[in-house]
Amino acid sequence: MKNELENIYHSKINNLNFLLVDITYRKPHLHFDIELAFVLEGTGTVRTQEHSFEISAEQAIIFNNCQLHEFSSRGEMKLLILQFSTQIFEMVSPQLDKIHFESGPFNLRDQPETLRLLLKTALSYFSKDGNTPPRILRTHGYAFLLLNHLLDITPYNILSSFEQNKLMDLQGRMERISTYIHENYDQKISLDSMASREGFSRTYFSHFFKRNFGITFKDYLNNLRCEKARTLLTTKENLLNISYMCGFSDIRSLNTAFVKFYGVLPKDYRRNNTLPPKPEPISFNQDEIDNQVFYSDQGSFDILRYYFEKHFEAVPIGF
DSSP states (O other): OEEEOOOOOSSSBTTTTEEEEEEEEEEEEEEEEEEEEEEEOOOEEEESSOEEEEEEEEEEEEEEETTTTTEEEEEEEEEEEEEEEEEHHHTGGGGGGGGGEEEEEESSTHHHHHHHHHHHHHHHHHTTTSSSSSHHHHHHHHHHHOOOOOOHHHHHHEOOOOHHHHHHHHHEEEEEEHHHHHHHHHSSSOOOHHHHTOOOOHHHHHHHHHHHHSHHHHHHHHHHHHHHHHHHTTTSSEEEEEEEETTTTTTTHHHHHHHHHHSSSSHHHHHHTOOOOOOSSOOOGGGGOEEEOOOOOHHHHHHHHHHHHHOOOOOOOOO
16 A cells, blocks of 8 residues: 555646545545645544644645645545646746645635635536536636635745755655555554664654654554554454454554544444445545545535535526
């Protein structure tokens, strides 16, 4: 199992891609697009190389291109995700390609016009005639207005070439560490062995990991193992086998970690079947741990139209 470099295809509209998705867990991944994630419903945790954030409904966060990020939720988050290529900046000015957003949640409830533009851009994208020339032009127009608003309300820097190279080196190390953990979480992994792999002392690696992942190495590893265990609890595997399959030495270790992250014993979680029902077939591979539901274009349009009309005016017929 590899830490994912996600390939984004702008098959519908050049340089833009929208997703409406329910996420319980999305493993660390990165891509060459900049990403804006807006929470329509629910609460959860977002982790980047540098920080760990709690995020809730009506908040958004921006991830830079090639920035490792991860989503998790004890329940489920409904996210509207906009991914756009940096080429969209290059159309205007080469300098904009060096923009580096300071990732952190910000409230769009306090920025109604920005929220309105985000929803109108998404509605235009998901509409039935979203790939016709007039609709493509309209969607791009809304997107440029939205990006202008984002530059007004979110902190960012223009990186020098040196800063860009330094950031890429850090991202490469974080991707290498995360990839190794995700490929081997079901085996014995120790802080000492990870430090040795990176040529660090145990103490330095511990501080490096906490500073850049926003969580301790032990909690990161156990959280990953618990996510795997949570998927296996929907099968008929016994708890001892689940413990071994997830990298825990015994049921007691599984119980301790599971209670810490979910507040309930695995046996009780299984009995109560607390995984929420899924309205559509899930894009879900247990070997990769991801737990996501993607909505169709029509399903996305209907949900976003309801959300838009709840907060703003009615969506015009034929929009």
